[in-house]
Amino acid sequence: MTDKLRETQDSEFLIFKGQTFTYDDLLTRISFFQKELEQNGIREGECVALIGDYSPNAIFLLMALLLNRNIVVPLSNESREKHLDMFEDAKVNQIIEINENDSWTLREGSESASHPLLDDLREKGESGIIIFTSGTSGKSKASVLSAGRLLEKYKTAKRKPLRTLIFLKLDHIGGINTLFAILFNGGTIVTSDSRTPESVYQAVDKHAVQVLPATPTFLNMMLMSKADAGYNLSSLQLITYGTEPMPQSTLRGIHRLFPDVRLKQTYGLTELGIFSTKSKDSQSTWMKVGCAGTETKITGGTLWVRSESAMLGYLNAPSPFDEDGWYDTGDQVETDGEYIRILGRKSEIINVGGEKVFPAEVESVFLEIPNVRDVLITGRKNPITGEIVAAEAVLEKEEDIKSFRKRAVAHCRQKLQPYQIPQIISVTDRKLSNDRFKKIRNV
Structure with missing residues (x-):
């Protein structure tokens, strides 16, 4: 060496x-x-x-x-x-x-x-x-x-x-x-x-x-x-x-x-x-x-x-x-x-009624929405479909949550299949990545 x-x-x-x-x-x-x-x-x-x-x-x-x-x-x-x-x-x-x-x-x-x-x-x-x-x-x-x-x-x-x-x-x-x-x-x-x-x-x-x-x-x-x-x-x-x-x-x-x-x-x-x-x-x-x-x-x-x-x-x-x-x-x-x-x-796939949802694909679409700084897509348990898609977003500036959810869903409907659209949308100010700048999905 x-x-x-x-x-x-x-x-x-x-x-x-x-x-x-x-x-x-x-x-x-x-x-x-x-x-x-x-x-x-x-x-x-x-x-x-x-x-x-x-x-x-x-x-x-x-x-x-x-x-x-x-x-x-x-x-x-x-x-x-x-x-x-x-x-x-x-x-x-x-x-x-x-x-x-x-x-x-x-x-x-x-x-x-x-x-x-x-x-x-x-x-x-x-x-x-x-x-x-x-x-x-x-x-x-x-x-x-x-x-x-x-x-x-x-x-x-x-x-x-x-x-x-x-x-x-x-x-x-x-x-x-x-x-x-x-x-x-x-x-x-x-x-x-x-x-x-x-x-x-x-x-x-x-x-x-x-x-x-x-x-x-x-x-x-x-x-x-x-x-x-x-x-x-x-x-x-x-x-x-x-x-x-x-x-x-x-x-x-x-x-x-x-x-x-x-x-x-x-x-x-x-x-x-x-x-x-x-x-x-x-x-x-x-x-x-x-x-x-x-x-x-x-x-x-x-x-x-x-x-x-x-x-x-x-x-x-x-x-x-x-x-x-x-x-x-x-x-x-x-x-x-x-x-x-x-x-x-494979461990991060969200199974919605038998359909596979890859978080990265939904995150890519979500990041196109104006005022979204970052987003984390995860699955949440659901008694009917097994899982549903959830989005946790960090915004550039404060916005009425109802207005934001409406805009987000409208944008996702243009780009995603119905089963891929987040059913739960929340806003957070927490850090979504670890010290290696990689998304934290085990939350």
Whole structure:
């Protein structure tokens, strides 16, 4: 890994709060932290929680821990209320915390705990990464990944070095993917002061960002904010999106806002890693999924994947793989030749009298309604039809609820089948997405 980094040692590696670091700085600091880990008694094979957001020392320590053959558990500051449970699930031995000023502290976790998946990595002398699933539809699961298997694809991938704004954090498989894709191609990481549309626009303008990875929920926030005025965004070449279905209305809006920017859908899961994709075009949610070492198949309308970079298993749940190594993604898809379109998770389908309703499809239509900032579509039990569709909307400005419901139903009747139209419509000011900017559906 360090040999690859030496190829671009004079290039910019990171722009953080006005400071610029080169790849030579990265190599120097990795070496420094390897010695610090040794002096602080962090042994090979120990499970180490790394708490912090994107910062120089967070990246330096992550790399040093992997080279020290540790099993790293990246955690964000935004998930603090879950940390104690995560420490227990991940059998954490040591805890490193990155503070706001980018200094770091070390404290002990639990006594050495055993688990077959962790023991397997230790016996092979491999480093690992434990990433918790988002938990949007239930309890977060602790996925154990072999760092070697995960990083293998980056060694051969050749891409042009670009300036990429980091959006997804280190505790997300998308954030890990973005980091190593940049590093192995000699690109530049750009951070923003916060994860708000205004801060992202400012970073793109100030640092000539070329690539913006985001989620559909955040891209919709960018549209609703109307905060792009006054910023020079001409450097932007590519926007990638994933982690949840993209509402067609949001995709159209982003294409109108950035007509010269290529929009690309990504696909991946914590359990499998991120795969190469090819979108039909910038205005399409149809894509091809696959890369070397990855196989896909459609069974009963659901996408199944078998991948060489797949996780070893969960620490706190049974293995989800079948006997041949296939993983049921739970994603319902449509097919068009080699292309697929993600309709939504099987677990999120609303069954209205035997008819399937996909929340993302209804959300796309609802977001077209004037004064709607965001919406969450869920199913509610009903004694006659089994379930009915419910909409919880966040409005731009206050509006009489009866008037809003009337407008919303009228709009939905023009675009949706009768069984898809929300029968319950409420207005809320609560946040509808989690700290990974993904819709919360397990409410």
